[in-house]
Amino acid sequence: MAKRVAAALCLVLVLAVGAAAGAAELSRAEYVTQLEKICKPRSLATTRAVRGTRADVQSERFAVAAAKFAKARRIFVGTLSSIKKVPRPAADRATLSRWFAALERETAYLDRSIAALRAGDLPRFQSASAQFFRQGSKSNNIVISFEFDYCAFKSSRYE
Amino acid sequence: MTAATVRRACLALALAGLAVAASIAVSAHAEQSARGGVRAAFRGSFAPSSIPRHRLAPISLTLEGSAGSKAGPPPRLRQITFAFGARGGLETAGLPVCPRAQLRNATSRQALARCGDALVGHGEITAEVPFNPTEPIAVEAKVLVFNGRQKGRPAAWVHAYSATPPASFLLPFYLEHPAKGTYGVLMRSPVGQSLGRWPRLRSFRITLGRRYRAAGEARSYLSAHCPLAPRFNRLSVPFARATYEFAPHPTIVQPIRRLCAVRE
Numbered sequence: 001m002a003k004r005v006a007a008a009l010c011l012v013l014v015l016a017v018g019a020a021a022g023a024a025e026l027s028r029a030e031y032v033t034q035l036e037k038i039c040k041p042r043s044l045a046t047t048r049a050v051r052g053t054r055a056d057v058q059s060e061r062f063a064v065a066a067a068k069f070a071k072a073r074r075i076f077v078g079t080l081s082s083i084k085k086v087p088r089p090a091a092d093r094a095t096l097s098r099w100f101a102a103l104e105r106e107t108a109y110l111d112r113s114i115a116a117l118r119a120g121d122l123p124r125f126q127s128a129s130a131q132f133f134r135q136g137s138k139s140n141n142i143v144i145s146f147e148f149d150y151c152a153f154k155s156s157r158y159e
Numbered sequence: 160m161t162a163a164t165v166r167r168a169c170l171a172l173a174l175a176g177l178a179v180a181a182s183i184a185v186s187a188h189a190e191q192s193a194r195g196g197v198r199a200a201f202r203g204s205f206a207p208s209s210i211p212r213h214r215l216a217p218i219s220l221t222l223e224g225s226a227g228s229k230a231g232p233p234p235r236l237r238q239i240t241f242a243f244g245a246r247g248g249l250e251t252a253g254l255p256v257c258p259r260a261q262l263r264n265a266t267s268r269q270a271l272a273r274c275g276d277a278l279v280g281h282g283e284i285t286a287e288v289p290f291n292p293t294e295p296i297a298v299e300a301k302v303l304v305f306n307g308r309q310k311g312r313p314a315a316w317v318h319a320y321s322a323t324p325p326a327s328f329l330l331p332f333y334l335e336h337p338a339k340g341t342y343g344v345l346m347r348s349p350v351g352q353s354l355g356r357w358p359r360l361r362s363f364r365i366t367l368g369r370r371y372r373a374a375g376e377a378r379s380y381l382s383a384h385c386p387l388a389p390r391f392n393r394l395s396v397p398f399a400r401a402t403y404e405f406a407p408h409p410t411i412v413q414p415i416r417r418l419c420a421v422r423e
Contacts, residue, residue, distance in 0.1 A: 054396075057388070057391075057394075058387070058388045059388065060388055060390065122390050122391060126391060126392075126393050126394050126395075129394070129395055130393075130394075130395040130418055133395045133416050134395075137190045140190070140191065140192070141190075141191050144191050144192070144193050144198060145193065145198075145229075146193075147193045147194055147195075147196075149194075152192070154414075155397070155414060155415075155416050156397070156414050
C-alpha cells in the first residue's frame with residue numbers, strides 16, 4: 001500500500017515537474033501571442049474609456065476626466081494581473097520582471113494623476129501625468145525586442 | 160574662503176551638475192517601436208522650451224531618429240513622414256526659394272553658395288551602403304535644409320553631403336497642412352526613390368527654424384503656441400509623430416509627447 005502511494009506521489013511529482021518544464025519551455029513568440037490575446041480587447045476598451053479626456057482636461061471638466069482615467073486604471077490593473085499569470089520564457093524572466101516593475105510604476109503615476117484631478121490639484125496633475133507618459137515610454141523600451149502591439153504603451157490612446 | 164565654504168560650493172555645483180544631467184537624460188529619452196524585426200526610434204525637442212499660450216511665437220524644432228534591425232543593416236526606408244506643430248505653424252511667404260536642381264551633386268559649400276538665403280535648417284544623417292552586407296560602407300553626412308517649392312506647394316530640400324566617402328544626395332520633403340487631426344504640419348519624403356536601391360538610413364538629426372523679414376515684418380519659418388486651459392501652465396501634450404515605411408514592410412508609427420510650458 002505504502003509503495004503504491006509512493007509511486008502515485010512520484011507520478012504526480014513527475015507530471016507536475018513535466019508541466020512546469022513545459023511551461024518554462026514557452027518560446028518568446030508564444031508568450032507574446034498569449035499576452036497580445038489578453039491585451040487586445042482591454043487595449044481597445046481603454047481607448048474607448050479615455051476618449052475625449054484631453055478635451056475634458058482642457059475644458060476643466062476634471063471630475064469627468066478623473067472618472068475616465070479611473071476606468072482606464074481598472075482595465076490596466078486587470079490586464080496586469082492577467083498577464084502576470086502567464087508563464088514567462090526562461091531566457092526573458094529578468095527582462096520581464098523589469099517590465100512588470102515598470103508597469104507597476106505606471107499604475108502608481110496613473111493613481112497620482114487621478115487623485116490630483118479629483119482634488120483639483122493641477123500642479124500635481126501636470127507633474128504626475130507627465131511622469132505617467134514618460135514611464136509608459138520607458139516600459140516600452142524595456143521590452144522593445146518583444147514587438148508587442150496591444151501590450152505596448154501607446155500615448156495616442158490617451159488623447 | 161573657508162574649507163567648509165569650498166565644500167558647500169563644490170556640493171552645490173555637483174548637485175547642479177546632477178540636475179542638469181538628469182534634465183538632459185530626460186530630454187534625450189527616445190521613444191522606440193519595433194515590428195517585424197525592425198526597430199525605429201524617434202525623439203524631438205523645441206526651443207525655446209516655454210512659449211505663449213495664445214500667440215504663435217518663433218521656435219526651432221529638432222527631430223531625431225534612427226532605424227535598425229536585429230541582424231544586418233537597417234532595411235530600406237520607402238517613405239518617412241513627420242507630423243508636428245500647430246495649424247499656421249509653418250510660414251514660407253516671403254522666404255527665398257531654392258530650385259531643387261541647384262542642389263544636385265553639390266557639396267555643402269556649393270549648396271550654401273547657391274541657396275544660402277533659403278536655408279531653413281541643418282543637421283546630420285548617417286547611412287549605410289551594404290554592397291557587402293558584412294562590411295557595409297558607413298556614410299556620415301552633414302545636412303542643410305533649404306526652402307523649396309514643388310508644383311506650387313511648399314517643400315523642404317534636405318541636402319546631405321559627405322566628403323569621405325564622397326556622397327551627395329537630396330531628400331525632398333513635401334509639406335502639407337492637414338485640415339484635421341492632432342498636428343498642423345506634415346512633412347513627407349519618398350526616401351526610397353531619392354536614395355535608390357542601396358543606401359539605408361541609419362539615423363538623422365535635423366533642426367528646423369529660421370527667422371527672417373519679409374514685407375517689413377519679422378517672420379519665422381516655424382511658430383508654435385501652448386494652448387493650454389487658463390489654469391494650466393505646463394502639460395504633457397502630443398508633440399510630433401514619425402511614420403517610417405520600410406520596404407517591403409513594416410510600417411512603424413511613433414508618436415511622441417513633450418511638455419508644453421506656457422510663457423506668460
